[in-house]
Amino acid sequence: KDDVVSKKDEVGIVNGLAWTSVGGEMLEVEVAVVPGTGKIEVTGNLGTVMQESAKAAVTFVRSRAQTLDIDPMFYKDNDLHIHFPEAAVPKDGPSAGVTITTALVSALTEAPVRHDVAMTGEVTLRGRVLPIGGLREKTMAAYRAGIKTIVIPKENEPDLQDIEPVVRETLRFVPAAHMDTVMETAIDFSKRPEKRKKSARGPVARRTDAPAAPVVQ
Amino acid sequence: KDDVVSKKDEVGIVNGLAWTSVGGEMLEVEVAVVPGTGKIEVTGNLGTVMQESAKAAVTFVRSRAQTLDIDPMFYKDNDLHIHFPEAAVPKDGPSAGVTITTALVSALTEAPVRHDVAMTGEVTLRGRVLPIGGLREKTMAAYRAGIKTIVIPKENEPDLQDIEPVVRETLRFVPAAHMDTVMETAIDFSKRPEKRKKSARGPVARRTDAPAAPVVQ
Amino acid sequence: KDDVVSKKDEVGIVNGLAWTSVGGEMLEVEVAVVPGTGKIEVTGNLGTVMQESAKAAVTFVRSRAQTLDIDPMFYKDNDLHIHFPEAAVPKDGPSAGVTITTALVSALTEAPVRHDVAMTGEVTLRGRVLPIGGLREKTMAAYRAGIKTIVIPKENEPDLQDIEPVVRETLRFVPAAHMDTVMETAIDFSKRPEKRKKSARGPVARRTDAPAAPVVQ
Amino acid sequence: KDDVVSKKDEVGIVNGLAWTSVGGEMLEVEVAVVPGTGKIEVTGNLGTVMQESAKAAVTFVRSRAQTLDIDPMFYKDNDLHIHFPEAAVPKDGPSAGVTITTALVSALTEAPVRHDVAMTGEVTLRGRVLPIGGLREKTMAAYRAGIKTIVIPKENEPDLQDIEPVVRETLRFVPAAHMDTVMETAIDFSKRPEKRKKSARGPVARRTDAPAAPVVQ
Amino acid sequence: KDDVVSKKDEVGIVNGLAWTSVGGEMLEVEVAVVPGTGKIEVTGNLGTVMQESAKAAVTFVRSRAQTLDIDPMFYKDNDLHIHFPEAAVPKDGPSAGVTITTALVSALTEAPVRHDVAMTGEVTLRGRVLPIGGLREKTMAAYRAGIKTIVIPKENEPDLQDIEPVVRETLRFVPAAHMDTVMETAIDFSKRPEKRKKSARGPVARRTDAPAAPVVQ
Amino acid sequence: KDDVVSKKDEVGIVNGLAWTSVGGEMLEVEVAVVPGTGKIEVTGNLGTVMQESAKAAVTFVRSRAQTLDIDPMFYKDNDLHIHFPEAAVPKDGPSAGVTITTALVSALTEAPVRHDVAMTGEVTLRGRVLPIGGLREKTMAAYRAGIKTIVIPKENEPDLQDIEPVVRETLRFVPAAHMDTVMETAIDFSKRPEKRKKSARGPVARRTDAPAAPVVQ
Numbered sequence A, B, C, D, E, F: 001k002d003d004v005v006s007k008k009d010e011v012g013i014v015n016g017l018a019w020t021s022v023g024g025e026m027l028e029v030e031v032a033v034v035p036g037t038g039k040i041e042v043t044g045n046l047g048t049v050m051q052e053s054a055k056a057a058v059t060f061v062r063s064r065a066q067t068l069d070i071d072p073m074f075y076k077d078n079d080l081h082i083h084f085p086e087a088a089v090p091k092d093g094p095s096a097g098v099t100i101t102t103a104l105v106s107a108l109t110e111a112p113v114r115h116d117v118a119m120t121g122e123v124t125l126r127g128r129v130l131p132i133g134g135l136r137e138k139t140m141a142a143y144r145a146g147i148k149t150i151v152i153p154k155e156n157e158p159d160l161q162d163i164e165p166v167v168r169e170t171l172r173f174v175p176a177a178h179m180d181t182v183m184e185t186a187i188d189f190s191k192r193p194e195k196r197k198k199s200a201r202g203p204v205a206r207r208t209d210a211p212a213a214p215v216v217q
Ligand SMILES: [Ca+2]
Pocket: A001, A002, A003
């Protein structure tokens, strides 16, 4: 049964992309922030590498709390829950790092995520985006699900020459070397609720990649 | 020995449905809320996927505490215990998500659960209901036990054409895309004790599926 | 070496019944309540299902603290230790649920347990008693040890026709659908120390099975 | 290399007896009580059954704190360490229960343990002493090490007819059904330091077995 | 795909060197310090020996807090996260000890790490640098990535005679017997932000190896 | 590569001796004491028996805090880290007990350890030194590394007749039945810093073995 992309932008839900032995797969992540005491729950039948991705994502967001205008004490007064639905399927690997990070930032800022954007990429503590495998299969799954824009690691740009022509012509590809590019592309910060904005500064400022643009090959 | 449905509505007990290699099975879940310090116990010989289902259910309920008119601090002043009886039988999989969630909401609101309703479906942090397997066997087990209404995931509607004619003609099927539909169908909020109602607003309001109705095939 | 039943009623010690590959076996449980900080210790070479039985028993007792006239804060100011002697023998399964629950209630109320009563049955969070296996072997072990009364799950009544005639004629059988019947049969609440009684209400009141009576087959 | 018994009475050190595939073995236990925060450490290459024995011993001592005139808060202001030397040898089984309990009581009362007494027996939360195996080999090891008195479980008395005549004639055997007999035999309460005695009452009073006496066979 | 060295000095990021069955590999470590409660997270698909290296590194840095002019309470008011990117690759062994230590010191002092320095070596609690294996492969990987200076354990100096001539002629080798030499070589303390300097004393003073100098062979 | 003994006395570093399948080996232990909250870290690729040795060593030192004139609250206001370098090599067994204990006492008193002393022996909670295996190989390794004095368990004295004549003639052997002898031999208490001395009493007083002296065979 093919995945179909959600029809509206939502807070804390991001379209990821997975590679399996039978092809690519859309893989959503959900993040919920509830009043709590600083616990972090990570669920969805994940292997240890993917659980560690979630930890790296949380540390990156905490280290950027000020820049993103998020309450720097959020990690103490809330519980975070990162969940991958379709829990019957075991999942592993580091390539959901950008997806988890984007969902965390959306949930903490309450700015919605664009529903027609999908993404893949490992993320480091500094927000660098590292290359991943299975790009051909992942982009095909995104295309079939109705995705319009895919964020990929900048180091994977050369691999775009191997993907299906119809996919390459239909989708917009945004190569990203850093999370800032990913967040700008996927999160609609203009819809962030007023009450959460604590400073005049824009939410993502320092260290930005070149302006996101369609890939020309 | 066939399962027989309970004869009265009870608080915190919900009829789930399981698939086993020898057919369908009724699988109840019990939730108890006792004064405590915020611990969550999950028992009944469960595999890790089912334990994660319980965690996702708890986060969904916590994120909906205000809408459901539940004390938002319940998670701090109480211990929750989610238990699956018939503990000799190992259990696993995500399809008891809606059952656990319904039992949690009933236990926390003290509104009873309709004894002639059974249900199956994976649940996400946002309360979305995802499709499950084994619908034919599960509905047969519900029919034999005397169930009147079954809540199924909306994405499983096409599978209803494969179930036994006698089951399809006797039971009412409620397809649900979101927990709101599940709770409306299974919980008798009119019997919620007065003292627990803190606002005039109804307990389940935002984001509702289309009105629950018998499936016509 | 055959088990011989204790000659006097004691607080917190209950006669359970186990099934092994070489026949039935008396299996006592001891519960100690000592001033502490809310820790629960469960020992005696138990498998995970039996450890979960103990957790379900504790939650049931906590949910009934008021009805049983037990200090509702007992779980915070005491440590509970549930121990199965004969620790060299591995033990597992849910059928000691009623035994553990009875020992907990006796230890917390300081009312002694009748020394000539034995019991078997799974217990749920609501105190429902569920059916078990090996009734023939278990009743034979109780008979050999000098037991007078056996509490069995109500759903196991039909299995009484398969037990040894001499056992059936000598012992009194009390079928129980709920823990209230088990506690009434096994615990001598009349010997509960005065200082612990905080209200005039009897200790076990709500939701009772039909009066306990010898099984007639 | 044969074990040789210590030449003086010490606080918190007790002679246990173990059975191994190559015969009996003396097995000492040491207990240290140091100012702390309530932690319990159990070391010496022990299997889980033996670790549980230690937990049961601690609970028994805590439940008898008042009778033994031990500060009832000792479990909060001290750390207990139970250690079995000769840590290269894996050890398991419940028969060191009486040894651990005796060492705990000696360490907490500062009353020394008689150096020429050895013991074996499982202990329950109520201090009952349960039968053990390997009595023939264990008594032989005690005899070779120079032990004068052996405490054995009362239910093992019939097994004394199988032990070596020279052992039976040389050693004094004290059958015990309860820890009170074990403690009276092994601990020299007359040497308990004055400052720790808080009441006039003797340290071991309630529930005593018949006076300890040499076994006559 | 060959590793390429970063083009600028960064805080908390250090170039390590790993040996794999297919040759040497650049292996970066990232350390993030975020306001917190003293938790230490170590991620990146690490085996237990490498996780223990991280613990030893943290203790060394804590023991040198005063000398390094780091707030001695940093371990209480912050959470430390040590992460190895390229998380799909399992990593183990003690030779990243100097790399982790350097990254910790850089992150805590906010002094940047020279981007053209790489290093390998086990570290002890006292900061001693112990010898490692695979020097030939590691230095080749550093050479290919554009590294200018490599810090190696002093005890590995004799192994330099086995490395590729082109590598030996191009790179500067700094043999280190203690972490002080490693830190002096890799961290640019002159760029440490003023506000963090609490005393006039230089950051690394006691116990220094001989001045770092190119290896002459 | 042969081990070479350190050239100066250091605080918290002690020369241990290990037996491996290819002969004896010098095995240092390092102990660091840093301001903290009472945590104990034990690292260096250790098996469970060796980890338990470390726990026994800590309890012995805590029980002797007063005699050794160590702040009895040290275990609350500091974190202890016990580390065995050369972390790539798995290590196990109880014979490093005396080494760990000596390193702990040196680190807590800040009195240095004599660099030309090595030791081997199991230690108990009371500080008794128990016999070990592999004495021939261990003494050979110490001899080759330049050690002058070896502390061995008193019960191993008879095994000295099996060691290499050159080793027996060159090294001084100190047989110890108790930790007091070990500490007197290895720790230079005369160099203990003044500020840490809180009483006039010498640091090691009670229960001493006969004066340490060269073994005559
Ligand atoms: Ca799918």
